Amino acid sequence: MDFWPLITRLGDSSLLAPVAAFVFCWLLYRGETAKAGLWAMLFGFSTALVVASKLAFMGWGIGISELNFTGISGHSMMAGAVLPTLAAQLFASRRASLAAAALAAGMAVLVGVSRLAINVHSPAEVYAGLTLGLGTSALFLGATRASLPAFQPALLLLVIALGVGQTATGVRAPTHQMLERIAAHLADRDRPFQRGQWAGQPDV
Template identity: 45%
Template sequence: MSHWHLVSLFGESAYLLPCAVFLALWLYWRGAPGSARHWALAFATAALLVLASKLAFMGWGIGSAALNFTGFSGHAMMAASVLPVLLYLAVPAARRRLGWLAAAAGVALALLVGVSRLALHAHSVSEVAGGLGVGLCVSLPFILRRTTPHGPLAMVLASVVLATALVMPMTGTVGASHGLIQQLAMLLSGRDRPFQRGEWAMHGRAPAYATMHAAVRSGPG
């Protein structure tokens, strides 16, 4: 496994989706239903937006040839939404400045995940930038809430579990979401195969630079 593949795992939905669910349940358990609802609604909206963008392209070829856009990067969105929040809540509320630094570290790690998707030729710049933007629209407003309880022990334990899972990848789970989205896109659109990068419903043929990238796989997430 290359170092970019390892970095990319920090945005893998198989690991971060359980973390997102854990955050919502933990907030309810800590007596912060408002924060839990805020987190659940924001994260679910972002996830549905990413899913809709992928289905639109895979099923109907709806994207942007000019931007080489076939859907928001799920890895980038997942990393940018979950990691800053997880690290921020791992710092005691009294250490506010340290909490901001932890959140910044989470953002930096999410950016690195985005770079890894480019290095692995899984996404275009527009797809990674869009995914990061959607994810940060989830994490940053949530972090700015002053009523959100912090849970250093719970967040550290969650981070340890995440780190352990990353070094022992679940072979049958990693990347499975991409295949499921393809199957759903074909089911909804009635096509026998999904659209591929370089194919656009609104264009007879891809522009020259998009054709050059046609060999670049959409890749999972």
């Protein structure tokens, strides 16, 4: 299996959206209500920005043609937000948690690079996604001082098994196609804008 397509799957919403929900539920289960609420707010806000940027282009052709920017990279944002947050809860020690989060941030950058390598995003879109995602995890870990309840071994094995299964099977969430349909409906268009088309230009 090619390296970059395998890496890019680590940022797919079919894997990381459930993981983000798992982090929220785990914090609630451990009685960390305020931290769970903060995570939901930060992750939800970042996700909303990604969706809004994509709908703006798909529906109305709003983007930055000079940068070939058609929306924030969702894979890059998801990886940057979720992977460091998840990794920080692998260890009870704060120092070990921060080291794990830093390594996971490096993996998130690799996910961003993979989006460029397989030619599905422009550099501007990946930079925006990584900035938003890594900013989300950094804000969360900074606000909580990375003092988070460590996962129990059984739960950790479950998360790892789900991740391995997702990357091995290649199951992907149809989020892009769904957003295209929503954008076309909201903008009352027969079809959504595609990369290379911009507002004010004729459809091709």
